[in-house]
Amino acid sequence: MQVNKRHQVSPYLVYFIVYNSQVGVGILGFQRTIAAKAGYDAWIGVIVAGCFVQVFIWIMYKLLEKADGDIVDVHSKVFGNILGSVLSFIIMIYYWLASVSVLLGFIEIIQVWMFPTLPSWIICSLILGLVYYCVSGGFRIVVGVSFLSFIFPQIMLIVLYIFPLREAHFTNLLPIMNHSFNDMFDAVKNSMYTLAGTEALLMFYPFIRDAKSSKKFAHLAVLFTTLLYTVSAIVSFTFYSESQIKETIWPELSLIKIIRLSYLERFEYLYISMYLIIVSALLALLLWCSTRGLKRILKKKQKNFLIILSLLSVVISQLINEQFKVVLDKYVTQMNLWIFYGYIPILLIILTILRRRKQNG
Amino acid sequence: MANRTLIGIWVTIFLLSGCSLIPTNIVNQINMNQGAGYDWAGKNTIKGTITFPIYKKDKPSTTEVKISLGETSKEIWSNINNESRYPLVSGQLRVVLFGESLAKKGITDVVDTLNRDPSIGSIIQMAVVDGDASELLKIEKFKTENVSLFVQEMLDQSMKSDNLPESNLQTYLFQFTQNGQDPYLPLIKQIEDNIKIIGIAILKDDRYVFPIFMEDAFTLKCLVDKYKQGLQRFTLENGEMVVLDNLRSKVHYQVKINKGRPEFTINLKMKTRLQEFTSPKKKRVALDKKHIQKEIAGQLEKNSLKLIKKFQKHGVDPLGLGAKYREHDRSFNKKKWKRFYPTAKVHVHVNVNIKQTGTVN
Numbered sequence: 001m002q003v004n005k006r007h008q009v010s011p012y013l014v015y016f017i018v019y020n021s022q023v024g025v026g027i028l029g030f031q032r033t034i035a036a037k038a039g040y041d042a043w044i045g046v047i048v049a050g051c052f053v054q055v056f057i058w059i060m061y062k063l064l065e066k067a068d069g070d071i072v073d074v075h076s077k078v079f080g081n082i083l084g085s086v087l088s089f090i091i092m093i094y095y096w097l098a099s100v101s102v103l104l105g106f107i108e109i110i111q112v113w114m115f116p117t118l119p120s121w122i123i124c125s126l127i128l129g130l131v132y133y134c135v136s137g138g139f140r141i142v143v144g145v146s147f148l149s150f151i152f153p154q155i156m157l158i159v160l161y162i163f164p165l166r167e168a169h170f171t172n173l174l175p176i177m178n179h180s181f182n183d184m185f186d187a188v189k190n191s192m193y194t195l196a197g198t199e200a201l202l203m204f205y206p207f208i209r210d211a212k213s214s215k216k217f218a219h220l221a222v223l224f225t226t227l228l229y230t231v232s233a234i235v236s237f238t239f240y241s242e243s244q245i246k247e248t249i250w251p252e253l254s255l256i257k258i259i260r261l262s263y264l265e266r267f268e269y270l271y272i273s274m275y276l277i278i279v280s281a282l283l284a285l286l287l288w289c290s291t292r293g294l295k296r297i298l299k300k301k302q303k304n305f306l307i308i309l310s311l312l313s314v315v316i317s318q319l320i321n322e323q324f325k326v327v328l329d330k331y332v333t334q335m336n337l338w339i340f341y342g343y344i345p346i347l348l349i350i351l352t353i354l355r356r357r358k359q360n361g
Numbered sequence: 362m363a364n365r366t367l368i369g370i371w372v373t374i375f376l377l378s379g380c381s382l383i384p385t386n387i388v389n390q391i392n393m394n395q396g397a398g399y400d401w402a403g404k405n406t407i408k409g410t411i412t413f414p415i416y417k418k419d420k421p422s423t424t425e426v427k428i429s430l431g432e433t434s435k436e437i438w439s440n441i442n443n444e445s446r447y448p449l450v451s452g453q454l455r456v457v458l459f460g461e462s463l464a465k466k467g468i469t470d471v472v473d474t475l476n477r478d479p480s481i482g483s484i485i486q487m488a489v490v491d492g493d494a495s496e497l498l499k500i501e502k503f504k505t506e507n508v509s510l511f512v513q514e515m516l517d518q519s520m521k522s523d524n525l526p527e528s529n530l531q532t533y534l535f536q537f538t539q540n541g542q543d544p545y546l547p548l549i550k551q552i553e554d555n556i557k558i559i560g561i562a563i564l565k566d567d568r569y570v571f572p573i574f575m576e577d578a579f580t581l582k583c584l585v586d587k588y589k590q591g592l593q594r595f596t597l598e599n600g601e602m603v604v605l606d607n608l609r610s611k612v613h614y615q616v617k618i619n620k621g622r623p624e625f626t627i628n629l630k631m632k633t634r635l636q637e638f639t640s641p642k643k644k645r646v647a648l649d650k651k652h653i654q655k656e657i658a659g660q661l662e663k664n665s666l667k668l669i670k671k672f673q674k675h676g677v678d679p680l681g682l683g684a685k686y687r688e689h690d691r692s693f694n695k696k697k698w699k700r701f702y703p704t705a706k707v708h709v710h711v712n713v714n715i716k717q718t719g720t721v722n
Contacts, residue, residue, distance in 0.1 A: 113479045117384055167531070174688035241539035257483040258531055266452050266480060 003206045009143050011214035017204065017285065018057075018221035020146035021197035024282045025105040025275070027229065030194040031236040031251040038187035040172055040242055041179045043233040045187030046195075050226025052188070053195050056340065057218050060198070063348045064205040065212065066355065071202040072296045078351055085297045091202070092297070094335050095290035098196075099283050100313050101332045103127065104325055106279045107317060113253065113272055124317040127280055128310045134284040135291065135306055139207050142281075142288045149281035153274050157228070160271075161235050164255045168238035192341070193333045194229060197282070198222065199340045203289040389416070392425075392445055393453040396509025398494030399434065399471050400460030406430050407463065407471075409437030410495040412509050413449065424507050426499050434471045452480040455513040457487045457530075458549075460494040464562065464569035472537075472567070475530060483531040486516045489562035489569055491550040502554045512556060516547055519558055524578040524591040526561065537567060541683020541698060545581075548572050565677045573668070580664045583610050583629055584680055592636065595657050601646075603653055604637035608716060614682070616689040623686040625707045627665070634717040650715055658711040665709045673703045682707070 034042035067074040071091060075084030107123050115123075134145050201218065208214045236251040248254050259267040291305040298305075320328070398410040408430055416422045427444065431437035442449050457475065459468050475481050490497050498508055519525040525547055536544035548562040560574040561581060573581055579593035591607045615626040635653075640646045672678060676699070683702065687693040 115384055169535075171685070171688050175691055178691050239535075241535050243540065244534055244538040254483065257479075257481075260482055260484060266482065268479070 005209065007139060008207050008209040009140060011208055011210055012217050013143050013147065014201075014208060014214040015217040015221045015224075016147045016150045017143055018198055018201065018218050019225055020149050020278075020281050021200045021285055022195055022222070022225040023149075023228070023278060024102045024197070025109065025279060026194040027232055028109065028250045028252045028275075029105075030191065030229070031233050032245055032248060034187045034190045034194075034233065035237070035242070035245050036186070036190075037183040038179050039183070040237050041177055041184065042187040042191075043173075043230055043237060044177070045184055046191045046230045046233055047226060048184075048188050049191035049195050050222065050229075052192060052341070053198060053222050053226070054219060056344070057198055057201070057215075057222055059345050059348055060201050060205075061215050061218070063344065063351060064202070066348075066351055070204075070206050070293075070296075072293055074347065074351065078347065078354065088293055088297050091199075091339060092290045092293040094332070094339060095200070095203075095286050095293070096309055096313075097328065097332050097335070099286035099290065100316055101329055102279060102282055102286070103313060104317060104320065104328070106275070109250065109253070109272060109275075113268060119318070121314055121318040124314045127276070127283065128313060130280050131283045131287060132306060132310055134280070135288045136303055139204065139288060139292075142284045145281040145284055149278045153278050156271065156274060160256065160259070161231065163259050164235050164239040167258070168235070170238050172238050172241070173234070189337070191229070193336060195222075195225065196336045196340070199336070199344075200285055200289050202344075203292055386448075386450060390447050392447045392449045394449050394451050395453050395507065396456045396458070396498060396512065397434075397454065398458040398460065398490070398498045399463050399468075400494050401462035401466055402430055406432055407434065407437065408460075408495055409434060409441070410498045411438070411441050411449065412498055412507075414507055421505060422507075423504060424509075426508075428495055428499075434474045450480070451478055454481050454485055456509050456516070457485060458490050458494040458497065458512070459487070459546075459569075460490050461492060461569065463494075464489045464564075467567045469537075469567040472530070472533065476534060481530075483534075484529045486513050486529055486547075487533055488512070488516060488547040488549050491548055491559060491572070493551075497549070497551045497556060500551065500554060500556070508556075512549070515556065515558065516549075519547075522590045524575065524582055524593070525558060526578070526582040526585050536679070536681070539681065539684050540693075540695065541678065541685075541687050542681035543677045543679050545573075545585075545679045563672070563675075563677055563679055565675065570675055570677055571671075577664065577668060579607075580661060580668060581679075583607070583631065583661070584612055584627065584665060584668075587611065594637075595660055597653065597656050600641040602637070602639045603635065603657065605633040605657065605713075605715070606636045608632045608634050614685045616685055618690060619706075622701055623682075623690070623705055625682055625685070625705065627707065627709045629661070629665075629709065629711045631711070631713050632716050633713060635715050635719060638718075648718065650718075654713045654715055658713045661711040661713070662709045665711070666707070669707050669709075673705070676703060678702065 034045055038045055063074060064070070067077055072084070072088045075088045078084065079087060103124060106127070107120050110123055111118060111120070134141050198218070205211055232252060236245060236255065239255060240248065240251060245251055253268060253271070256268040256271050261267065264270065287306060287309060290309060291302045294300075294305045295302040392413040394411055394413050396412040400408040400410075402408040408428060410426060410428045412424055412426050414422050415425050425445075427441045429437045429440040431440055438449060454475075457471070459471070463471075472487075475485070476483070500508065503511060516525065520527050526545065528544075528546055533544045533546065536542045543566065544564045546562045546564065547558060548560045550557055550559045558575070560572045561578055562569050563571055563573060579591055582591060587610075592604060593607070594602060594604045596602050610629060610631040612630075613628045615628065617624045617626070635648075638648060669680070672680070682705065683698050686698060
């Protein structure tokens with residue numbers, strides 16, 4: 001499917017979109033989950049997971065190049081209209097569930113760290129109001145917000161590592177590779193989810209002008225986020241002791257607690273507020289992908305889906321309880337692993353075989 | 362068009378009133394808790410002391426000290442809240458003191474609460490009081506001078522430019538949770554109307570066991586901190602007295618495993634500056650730099666070994682030798698280490714370098 005040139009974006013912007021899709025609330029707490037089994041060797045797992053994501057990017061580009069469209073086109077080409085629509089629908093649901101999971105994570109942080117008494121629906125509607133405004137402006141606005149979410153918080157994300165590094169105990173990381181293969185695999189699996197998000201490419205591919213040349217930017221972005229996550233893991237690992245990190249829910253946020261400025265005693269208020277930029281950009285991207293797909297599958301206006309999904313998110317955020325949240329997170333993680341690291345490569349193989357047959361026949 | 366303006370105005374009103382939806386704390390309608398002290402009151406109860414400043418128009422600020430009994434620290438908190446005009450908030454907490462009686466029973470419960478509260482920073486000072494923490498906070502002289510700020514700044518100053526090793530909530534938590542290390546905290550005492558740092562409290566797990574007094578603090582600080590300033594007097598064999606100011610010291614721990622048992626070599630390199638030199642001959646004698654350096658190094662080695670022997674005798678490990686051993690042994694086992702520690706061989710090599718001798722030679 002061809003998209004009007006007016007709606008397309010330059011290839012280098014893919015860097016910012018991919019970066020934005022990968023960095024969410026995960027970076028604030030993934031250090032604990034990856035260290036749960038693999039201990040302080042887990043940072044190696046992040047690098048390994050980064051390599052997997054690079055391969056995944058390559059697979060996605062191959063797949064989309066062959067079909068010359070988004071995942072909805074791929075599905076309808078391979079499976080026909082009806083079955084293809086059903087499969088695409090599942091992926092759109094994944095995008096939406098992922099956005100809900102990010103939103104709930106952020107709401108929890110706001111409630112624990114800043115406003116313990118504020119009801120979820122107020123935070124949720126304020127954020128989603130902003131997101132609705134972004135998404136209804138079209139894909140170019142979403143990209144613009146992605147760009148901002150890279151530039152502004154990036155300075156803070158990296159500069160703030162200086163403070164904990166002053167008290168770092170680098171010998172904490174020794175001895176290296178002291179865990180079994182299974183433990184390491186667990187760390188890789190958990191980092192895969194924190195590094196997830198690149199699958200948004202499956203929807204926005206047709207919106208890139210001269211898409212082939214954007215490949216290197218996507219790979220670069222993944223390289224950058226992998227390094228960012230590795231550095232973040234190492235900073236936390238050298239700052240906390242191993243049993244301390246296992247009971248800290250948001251190691252990265254707790255790092256911020258050591259910063260004290262004479263005019264600002266509690267720095268994390270600023271930090272969490274700044275995180276709104278990152279989170280709303282990510283939500284905008286995920287909701288854009290989801291609604292764009294639904295629009296193509298069901299042939300209705302994108303805005304309608306956006307309103308429906310946003311309202312559903314608000315309702316869920318208010319009604320959900322702790323138990324259900326754990327289940328949701330688990331489902332999203334599993335879906336992400338199975339759909340994008342199991343199903344998409346198979347899809348590529350099927351598509352290649354079909355193409356070959358067509359050429360031969 | 363008019364319709365849109367109306368919507369715009371409506372949204373603005375909604376958002377502005379949204380500010381009242383979000384909970385606020387007005388600065389002159391809260392009591393900002395700056396210092397807290399905890400003592401053991403017998404029968405599972407803790408005596409908590411909380412100080413906060415009271416600001417009044419056109420008058421110097423005064424410090425209010427409130428005392429209450431309770432079984433947990435937050436219960437004390439709410440008891441004190443019941444007798445104050447404005448709600449207490451903890452975002453400005455600077456210093457937490459533990460009375461000797463409580464420190465000997467264990468301070469984990471209180472520290473865990475401090476760590477759990479997101480509004481408390483992790484670089485707040487903690488100290489053990491030789492005596493009663495509430496008595497110390499109640500000193501009449503400090504009614505007009507803020508006692509908690511006084512203690513915090515005194516400790517800060519001593520850690521930066523004197524012989525107290527660096528410690529705060531984060532270092533305490535790190536050392537406490539680190540496998541193979543025990544924490545230490547500053548030890549302060551009320552002497553008549555004054556507050557004085559008298560040494561360092563060595564803790565076993567979370568219980569205060571014995572003090573290291575100020576004359577050994579210099580040696581301990583050299584062994585645990587990177588490079589800091591601090592003065593120390595040395596008396597040489599021939600009666601000459603030398604005061605050295607540590608400019609930069611670096612300590613390096615080497616671990617060798619000999620027949621399954623760890624052996625430690627501590628290499629300490631110091632760059633110092635000579636500040637005072639007096640001779641019993643009552644006349645100016647030439648400085649024999651090499652001789653002084655060697656003799657002081659010998660004294661420091663002896664002193665360090667004496668300290669380490671003391672730690673080994675009590676089974677406490679503030680130097681973190683266990684953690685260092687763990688870095689080098691993949692089959693580290695806490696039980697095994699506990700058996701090894703009292704008899705572990707430790708060698709200390711000190712290298713003192715007098716860089717400057719002031720303006721005279």
